[in-house]
Amino acid sequence: MVLEKRSAHWDIFCAVVDNYGDIGVTWRLAKQLAAEYQIEVNLWVDDLFSFQHILPDLDPNLSLQRYVGVNIYQWKQPLEAKYRPGHVVIEAFACELPNEVKQSLNEQHQLAPSQVPIWLNLEYLSAESWVDGCHALPSLQSTGLKKHFYFPGFTQKSGGLICESSLIEQRESWQANPQNRFKLFDSLGLKGIETGHQVISLFSYENSVLLSLCQYLQQNSRPTHILVPKGRSLTSLQSLFPAPVEELAAGDRIQQGSLTIHILPMTDQQAYDQLLWSCDFNIVRGEDSFLRAQWAAKPFIWHIYPQDEDYHLVKLAAFLERYTEKLPPMLKVLIDALNTNFNQELTSETIRNWHELQDLTPLLLQHAQNWPNDALNGSDLAERLVHFVKNG
Missing domain, CATH: 3.40.50 (Rossmann fold)
Structure with a gap:
């Protein structure tokens, strides 16, 4: 087994459930990470037709396109593009990561644990009091991998709210x-x-x-x-x-x-x-x-x-x-x-x-x-x- 070296990019996976809500949040986050922190972001989306409503220039028939510094991949099963492990992988709103990604994470964990991407589950926004106590908690998977649950929120103890700096x-x-x-x-x-x-x-x-x-x-x-x-x-x-x-x-x-x-x-x-x-x-x-x-x-x-x-x-x-x-x-x-x-x-x-x-x-x-x-x-x-x- 050959281990592919981890790159510095971030992957965000979004399964569109409510037409514009899920993709609206992840698209804003991807744009902000690219623009304000110069992070190479790959945004994987399973429904580009819904996405096109808030990004009119998007071509829903292309497997890869780039806008404002973000690489937008069409998320199909199986993936049409080869998955390259990055520094961070985010599953937005508890969407299930593709099998190829989970397999890559497991291989990295077995051969070079220090090279495993940081795995985050970006949760829905809530103002409930329990959010502070659950934010950033790790969850040990059966494979030995660790996933953290990231909770947006309204307090200093939470994950914060999406708001571009300007x-x-x-x-x-x-x-x-x-x-x-x-x-x-x-x-x-x-x-x-x-x-x-x-x-x-x-x-x-x-x-x-x-x-x-x-x-x-x-x-x-x-x-x-x-x-x-x-x-x-x-x-x-x-x-x-x-x-x-x-x-x-x-x-x-x-x-x-x-x-x-x-x-x-x-x-x-x-x-x-x-x-x-x-x-x-x-x-x-x-x-x-x-x-x-x-x-x-x-x-x-x-x-x-x-x-x-x-x-x-x-x-x-x-x-x-x-x-x-x-x-x-x-x-x-x-x-x-x-x-x-x-x-x-x-x-x-x-x-x-x-x-x-x-x-x-x-x-x-x-x-x-x-x-x-x-x-x-x-x-x-x-x-x-x-x-x-x-x-x-």
């Missing part, structure tokens, strides 16, 4: 010039949005509350624009459209009363960040857009992915407890209620919460602007990850 500064610069948002709206083909209008981005799962919220906004005195890409959110609004959701196209605009719904084109991650920065309120889902809404420093609702026995509500409550910790009691109660009622699809309660929050918008906005510094705790996920590998 992101907050970029967002502040963008929001300082009101013309930036209107230039973005023009580039997306959004018409009729004026100063003083309320703008809401919508990227959620199906939810019966959405229809009632839209009906409420139709009767509001303030003109409101909801910006929504084709996808699961639109299914809940079908009764508002003159045609089936499948026939709607980017650029379509549906106006009823004071409400205008704009169908968005899919955008890359930078444009999506800018969209969140430009809206007055963001309704987001999953993990990637949830975190980007926090960095946008705007009020938001988190539509968390439903789990068995309503465990997602436990995760939601843990985040809300941390997010609202410094708020006045009345505002804390309202934010808790708005997010919880929305996720439980309690329509009348959600609309009442939304109405009550309108008079507290300045306080809510100020908190959203202060929150990123509290959440980051001095360092982001990539920085902590590189430090862990260096000292591991």
Whole structure:
């Protein structure tokens, strides 16, 4: 058996489960490691067609391509490209490593244990208290290999949160010039949005509350624009459209009363960040857009992915407890209620919460602007990850 010398690159494996969430997180991490730490990153993805929605230039038929310093491999079984052992191998969100990779790790462990890549399982983000105690714990495999579980989180004892080093500064610069948002709206083909209008981005799962919220906004005195890409959110609004959701196209605009719904084109991650920065309120889902809404420093609702026995509500409550910790009691109660009622699809309660929050918008906005510094705790996920590998 000939042992191939380990190189300095990192491998990240991503199995796309929820269309954009898993690949959204791993793509951001891969880009940041390459740009800020000059790490050669190989990103292995099993669904390049979903990936293409957030990286429009990607060719889903190519087995290897390179963008912004990251090598993107099409992950097939078996692998089309030969696996070269690197310094680190990351399985994102408990995806199962390919057999070729596990075999290579075992061979390295038998012949040269010091050359075995550092093996990490990048877990889902959670604000639950147990995360601190589980972060970075090793797990001894039956083959004798060691795998560490890396938990992103909101405390200094956790793995941190994905946030590029210049992101907050970029967002502040963008929001300082009101013309930036209107230039973005023009580039997306959004018409009729004026100063003083309320703008809401919508990227959620199906939810019966959405229809009632839209009906409420139709009767509001303030003109409101909801910006929504084709996808699961639109299914809940079908009764508002003159045609089936499948026939709607980017650029379509549906106006009823004071409400205008704009169908968005899919955008890359930078444009999506800018969209969140430009809206007055963001309704987001999953993990990637949830975190980007926090960095946008705007009020938001988190539509968390439903789990068995309503465990997602436990995760939601843990985040809300941390997010609202410094708020006045009345505002804390309202934010808790708005997010919880929305996720439980309690329509009348959600609309009442939304109405009550309108008079507290300045306080809510100020908190959203202060929150990123509290959440980051001095360092982001990539920085902590590189430090862990260096000292591991």
